[in-house]
Amino acid sequence: MPQGKIKKLVSDRGFGFIEGDRGELFFHHSEVSGVTFEELSEGQTVDYEIGQGRKGPCATSVRVA
Numbered sequence: 001m002p003q004g005k006i007k008k009l010v011s012d013r014g015f016g017f018i019e020g021d022r023g024e025l026f027f028h029h030s031e032v033s034g035v036t037f038e039e040l041s042e043g044q045t046v047d048y049e050i051g052q053g054r055k056g057p058c059a060t061s062v063r064v065a
Helices: none
Strands: 003-010 015-020 023-028 045-053 056-064
Touching: 015 045, 015 056, 023 045
Parallel strands: 023 056
Antiparallel strands: 003 015, 003 045, 015 023, 045 056
16 A cells, blocks of 8 residues: 655645655545544645546545554
């Protein structure tokens, strides 16, 4: 399972970006598990899986490491 850091959170829109081995990946708040989206912070380390979104690769199953 890849690991990365939250690069940016857009709380009012419910999404963010993770910087990982494969570059920057988009993630939606509905893909966060174990904590609420509001509990995440920029710079936090997370585990995730890579899926396919409408605009290309995205992070899925995002969990705090």
